[in-house]
């Protein structure tokens with residue numbers, strides 16, 4: 786393991802503990818800020834996600850967005866493969882997917898232009914730490930080669946860390962939204 790990967794493993798453990806505590810505290814309106822940000826992107830194909838464990842739940846914002854345009858959620862194609870995205874709507878039949886996140890039982894495959902990205906930790910440069918599969922890095926790299934995308938990290942404010950170690954394959958977030966507001970990313974303005 787590289788030094789960066791080892792440092793990430795330590796940060797991941799600590800950030801997951803803070804995420805758990807934030808999730809257990811059940812903030813009253815955790816999704817209003819995300820809804821506000823997404824209102825600027827109405828009608829564009831949007832990828833959400835089905836929350837697992839203590840992830841902050843974007844579903845209320847996805848339900849809102851589904852009234853204006855296509856919404857999809859990630860499906861794992863295989864290890865070391867970019868994610869694929871299947872159309873989702875509030876009544877879609879869901880089945881358990883790899884690693885526990887639910888995925889639509891059937892439906893069209895979509896290419897999102899706006900993505901709500903789950904994460905374990907973020908920093909103020911748009912750095913993101915996930916579960917370590919590299920899925921979103923590969924996915925954002927592939928999507929950005931094809932056209933402009935907006936990657937919106939969604940997290941509890943408690944998941945912020947001072948600085949994440951950067952690996953060459955890390956794909957930055959364009960924006961980070963928490964239950965408390967839009968995080969200022971000075972390095973990305």
Ligand SMILES: Nc1nc2c(c(=O)[nH]1)N(C=O)[C@@H](CNc1ccc(C(=O)N[C@@H](CCC(=O)O)C(=O)O)cc1)CN2
Pocket residue numbers: 834835836837840859860861868883884886903904915916917918919920921
């Ligand atoms: N809600 C949600 N959906 C998502 C993701 C996510 O982070 N959150 N993903 C984002 O990529 C993909 C799923 N990727 C995941 C990859 C690993 C683990 C996981 O639990 N890993 C174990 C270690 C597994 C191992 O090493 O064998 C762990 O962290 O304990 C979870 C999700 C696609 N869908």
Ligand SMILES: Nc1ncnc2c1ncn2[C@@H]1O[C@H](COP(=O)(O)OP(=O)(O)OP(=O)(O)O)[C@@H](O)[C@H]1O
Pocket residue numbers: 790793913914915916917918919920921922923926952954955
């Ligand atoms: N585009 C890529 N091409 C090849 N390898 C990659 C790519 N993106 C990531 N990886 C590999 O995947 C490993 C895991 O990446 P990282 O720790 O950044 O995952 P993560 O962003 O935390 O996970 P996830 O996105 O699945 O939630 C990296 O160490 C890297 O070797």
